[in-house]
Amino acid sequence: SDSRSAVARAGVILLAVKPQQIYAALGVLQSVLKKNQLIISIAAGIAMRSIETILARRHPIVRAMPNLPLTINEGITAWCANSAVGKAQKRIAQNFLSAGAMTCEVKESQLNAVTALSAVGQGVLYTFMALLLEEIVALRVPRAAADQLVRTTIAGAARLLQQSAHTARELAAHVATKGGITEAALKSVQRDHFNRLITHAVRAAYARAQELSR
Numbered sequence: 001s002d003s004r005s006a007v008a009r010a011g012v013i014l015l016a017v018k019p020q021q022i023y024a025a026l027g028v029l030q031s032v033l034k035k036n037q038l039i040i041s042i043a044a045g046i047a048m049r050s051i052e053t054i055l056a057r058r059h060p061i062v063r064a065m066p067n068l069p070l071t072i073n074e075g076i077t078a079w080c081a082n083s084a085v086g087k088a089q090k091r092i093a094q095n096f097l098s099a100g101a102m103t104c105e106v107k108e109s110q111l112n113a114v115t116a117l118s119a120v121g122q123g124v125l126y127t128f129m130a131l132l133l134e135e136i137v138a139l140r141v142p143r144a145a146a147d148q149l150v151r152t153t154i155a156g157a158a159r160l161l162q163q164s165a166h167t168a169r170e171l172a173a174h175v176a177t178k179g180g181i182t183e184a185a186l187k188s189v190q191r192d193h194f195n196r197l198i199t200h201a202v203r204a205a206y207a208r209a210q211e212l213s214r
Ligand SMILES: NC(=O)c1ccc[n+]([C@@H]2O[C@H](COP(=O)([O-])OP(=O)(O)OC[C@H]3O[C@@H](n4cnc5c(N)ncnc54)[C@H](OP(=O)(O)O)[C@@H]3O)[C@@H](O)[C@H]2O)c1
Pocket: 003, 016, 017, 018, 019, 021, 024, 025, 026, 028, 042, 043, 044, 065, 066, 067, 068
């Protein structure tokens, strides 16, 4: 098949199939895969050990967790390599993963936490923005203007944090003038246990990632 002949000529094989398709994909490749060909897997929740179990041998594997802003060159990809990956292969992997994303090498045991961060930092943030939009529209700002205001406020706040020497907590304190409007908002979310909401969301995402990678 096509993928078999492509693999026969490749130095690096990128596994970008859905997690549940990985066993079938590796099954097809197994007989043509040579033991020095680096596998880079982006399948969420599939442990490097599981890939080696399918191949029934030690094999150089890099596991990476990209995120969606990769599509606009603003991604961040956490990755790890097993001990079969040589120095040169590690450099190749790092170079490859740097296209469109910052990279961050972690231990495999930390990848599920990164996945939880990605889930909350994207899914929960977008939901927060959708709710914020509805509230601003309810205060009689036209939807188109409110939409632009929400997108740009959050994007600007995120960019400012990224370029700032201050922590997120320090920036929050900085914008919350005593007796002011931001302080009123912060006191309100504190009363409503914002921290508990975030703790629960992160733990739920982490638990699900653990479950899927079992
Ligand atoms: N989107 C993200 O931000 C993100 C972040 C981290 C990780 N991931 C991971 O990225 C992976 C891909 O996700 P996706 O949403 O892009 O999935 P997708 O759109 O379903 O793409 C999977 C691709 O794999 C191909 N494929 C399936 N079985 C194959 C086989 N046996 N041999 C060769 N190719 C095969 C499919 O081809 P056909 O269409 O011809 O079947 C399809 O092009 C997933 O494992 C996901 O967990 C995504």
